[in-house]
Amino acid sequence: MSRGVLVTGGSRGIGAAIVDAFRDLGDRVVGLSSSDVDLADPEAIEQVVSSTADALGGIDVLVNNAGLVELGSVDLPYAQWQALWRRTFAVNVFGAADMSYCVARHMIARGTRGRIVNVGSRGAFRGEPNMPAYGASKAALHSLGQSLAVALAPHGIAVASVAPGFVGTDRVADMVTDEVRAQSPFGRVAKPDEIAAAVVYLASPAAEWASGAVLDLNGASYLRT
Secondary structure (H helix, E strand, C coil), X not given: CCCEEEEECCCCHHHHHHHHHHHHCCCEEEEECCCCCCCCCHHHHHHHHHHHHXXXXXXXXXXXXXXXXXXXXXXXXXXXXXXXXXXXXXXXXXXXXXXXXXXXXXXXXXXXXCEEEEECCCXXXXXXXXXXXXXXXXHHHHHHHHHHHHHHHHHCCEEEEEEECCECCHHHXXXXXXXXXXXXXXXXXXCHXXXXXXXXXHCCHHHXXXXXXXXXXXXXXXXXX
16 A cells, blocks of 8 residues: 655655665655755644645655754864754754644554654764764654654554664765775675665554664674664
């Protein structure tokens, strides 16, 4: 049965691969870009969820993929440090939380046994010394997903996350060096469609028992215990 799928950050990279993967299944998909909605604006999120639900005839799957990535560590001036952290959390945490809230309320009202999948990061566990705000925001996103997994299970809504390492996208092309490739024993970084395949699985009816999981997708470049 065709589902209504909403993907944030769906215009390029991992997000575009996720959009294509769901469309290949015959699902009805809206991939939002930053020009469609400002994820730091709660009112804009509420409006876009409502309009997307109308356009799709209902939202069955939400993929929180959009994320802000900015380099900057303790070498920054204090004011820049504060601004970077606030920008990052406004999109990566608060935006995803508001999107999840609005979509979950929509699913509950419709009696939809829906799915929410968050695209987190290996950096939540491994640490990001050059991007500490990004790493911390992804750790918060994973935690949000686990909390919502417990809260939404009585409504039949499953929530899970993926935690990719480096992925070969245009956005990080200048960061993918031989040293980065060597972090994985496969000697490469992930392809966007490999991440998309995992997201599609976690959004499937068969994956309900994976609710609350954080799936590592890093090619054995970082093994957590």
